[in-house]
Amino acid sequence: MAAASWLTSPLSPDDYLGLLDPLWSARHPAGRVTAVLPEGPAAATLVIRPGRGWRGHLAGQYLPVGVEIDGVRHWRTYSITSPPAEAVAITVKAQRGGRVSPHLVHRTGSGTVLRLGPAQGEFVLPQPLPERLLFVTAGSGITPVMGMLRTLAGRPGPVPHTVLLHSAPWPEECLFRAGLALLETQVSWLTVHLTYTRTDGRLTPDRIAELCPDWRRRDAWVCGPSGLLDAAERSWTAQGVRKRLRVERFRLAPLPPRGGDAVSAPVRFARSGVETDAGPAVPLLEVGEAAGVTMPYGCRRGICFGCLAPLAAGRVRDLRTGEVHAEPGELIQTCVNAAAGPLALDL
């Protein structure tokens, strides 16, 4: 490929492959929709056959999907609902007034090509599996958990006992209702409690304790609206079992910088010769744009990788996880990373 790139310069051979079939491009990975399965009136599962650039996924991870609507590519993330061994599937609920999700649910058919980002996220099953599992989900928070349940169901050998507490507004809007009922009858290790907000009220920590009395002794995964996540975090922390809890937030909530050292750091844009100061919680993309540097960008939420820039010196902090990472030379996502001390970008 490197030798062929001299012949296709300034393009890469990948650009020609992608033109023949978008699924052959490794630089801009894509997948083709092979089936659209309705999941109730306003949701659908899209089965996607990924192309050459696909690097695989773990159950519970999310997938950035690039959808073309009226010529413009929009990026959104959806949880993967299929086990790693099978074709990639995402289950999308059409948001009222939304642009992308209704398009995917109602106006996307077999054969549609979607751009794919790499599967991401830490909301996954550990190896080895813990002794007992608890999943607490509400609304479309069930989607990453569905991927994990299907993975557990496909495992050879014994599976740890698992409780799923899922809340939906009412039965018609409950994703995977039939599938969950069927799975529960097929396997012995799964207990499912469905609760409906319209009749039962919200899924609160008290109700969780009532439905699953041994919740403190289970490894727990919680996914749903931020009210549920916040309540779960308070409850698990109060009982001293916060370490057993994993939460997945669908919305990007930038973390404050660690410690009290909230001072700005000097940032240098090496190629444009611009120097400025960066606040510890401001994405480098915004820092650069405010300083007048032409910054590459895509979707600005950490999912499409259009904003990658080489780090020349220094380290950055990921605003999603709070982690300080990246070594000089590494490509960093400027839209979700802030300066962790003085640094230079090759821009």
Next chain:
Amino acid sequence: MPTTVAPLSDPAPAAPDADRTEQLGRELDRLRAEVVAARGADDARYIRTVIAVQRGCEAGGRAALAVSLFPPAWMAGTALLAIAKTLENMELGHNVLHGQWDWLADPAIHSTTWEWDFASPADAWKRTHNHLHHTYTNVVGRDRDLGYTILRMSPHQPWRPYHALQPVYAALLAPVFEWGIALYDLEADAVTQGRKSVRAFLRDASGLARKAVRQAAKDYVLFPLLAGPSALPCLVGALTANTARNIWAHTVIFCGHFPGEVQTFTEERLADETRGEWYVRQIQGSANIEGGPLLHVLTGNLSHQIEHHLYPDLPSNRYARLAPRVREICGRYGLPYVTGPLWRQYASMWGRVLRHALPSHAGLGSRDDGGVERAVDDAPGEVRQV
């Protein structure tokens, strides 16, 4: 054909009065907003089609040149490669690097990621072209594209004895235009004037060297080697295609700003320039080429140079539909809309190269091609409109 129209509202001003100018600005802003709102799937399909056709021509041309000992293969290969390079350079490279397609949000067709099959690296060109040329269009001393630092194209530029030979330089530049642009983008004159550091110059020069090696290696070494017994005709084919593309690019670009009736401006014109005045300067400083759809595509729609200068970041495929409306607006505001068939714009451009090879004084409008060239401080008795 040109027709002489009545003088402007008062005795021959260079532009409409201030209120009218701002009204014009708002009208042109509305036209822009209309196109921005209408951009959609058809435009996306257009650019992707051009990309597919261009890459198809390139692959086909290379394949044919690989067996170019056979003369018809040489003819076809050279022609396909020349078309591919022209499309790549003009309708794709120039326009993508202007950010015309950034709204697609496709990282593969984006001004920040695109690199083109042209000697000048995209970054260097975006600085001199998008920033300097499009901001300071036809302003003597600010727009370095006004003669590319070697030619004298305006009575406001001081005459030097070396200008006497400028018809020769202009002719010699055409076949090697991409290399001329690449050297020009290094801005060596800015280093001698202290506007650019030696360090920045060396950095740009090494960037150019890297690009140049790959460009030359591909066309003149690697593909000929792969062609085996057809090596020599393959090399000659690539050289011919590049030369044809260069002469064509030179032609289109010189016809966009240098036909006789296009105006040049002094730096005073820039002082406190409003949006409306900026639009007026872009109109007065650009010229269109008339022709069919094929001509427009092969010029990268720079045949609609006036529309391009008003809206450099709107998708190029929209210019043709904007042109009659811009022309109508120009007519209503008494502004010139310089346009004509390629042969006439080309002849007029050469007339200007020849005319300014000889000393002349600013303020003395001189006639050429039956048109009137005015500098801003001229007071011509008539305005020609076409």
